Amino acid sequence: MLKASVAIVILAAGRASRMGEGGKHKLLAEFDGVSLVRRTAMTAFGSDAASVVVVTGHRRREIEAALAGIDLTLVDNPDYAEGMASSLVAGVSSRHAHSADGILVMLADMPGISTAHLDALIVAFRNAGGQAVVRAVSRGKPGNPVILPRSLHPAILRLEGDVGARGIIATSGLPVLDVEIGDAACLDVDTPDDIGAAGGTIKN
Structure with a gap:
């Protein structure tokens, strides 16, 4: 049996409006000498996702x-x-994501997320045959990332405004599998x- 394929969609389009005046961008802040957005992408790239x-x-x-x-x-x-909805729509509409069995939605500003966390989510998704929502939780509190099965694509593409997938998950009727990853899920x-x-240094 083929393993369910997962594409990771990293949302890195936001304005970082809570960084204050002066135009500093949180995703360009450095952690261990690497910009946060690059660190996030490398974490995703090291996982068992297809793209x-x-x-x-x-x-x-x-x-x-x-x-x-x-x-x-x-x-x-x-x-x-x-x-956020517009970024979700853009990501899901991309060729690699659209053909995957599941989309792992990852926020670019979560420095605690590791490749091991992502792989734990992907394993749970595959064990469910690609037919469940999988979400990271911190001591039972829902957080991020989440994996959304392909069956939810049409609902994602109808999203508007500054909303994520929480409403879709709540009304999907699909099983929701929680994977405990500790504080990283909500940081x-x-x-x-x-x-x-979090140990970062603001650059520009």
């Missing part, structure tokens, strides 16, 4: 430059200012203080 797609938007050229040399697919979302960095607390 990695990164959705860009705000400061696209700098984000793309930070990803140079990694074998991934870049998708530009010109409508990024409308919110994102939205402010300069967040970045510092």
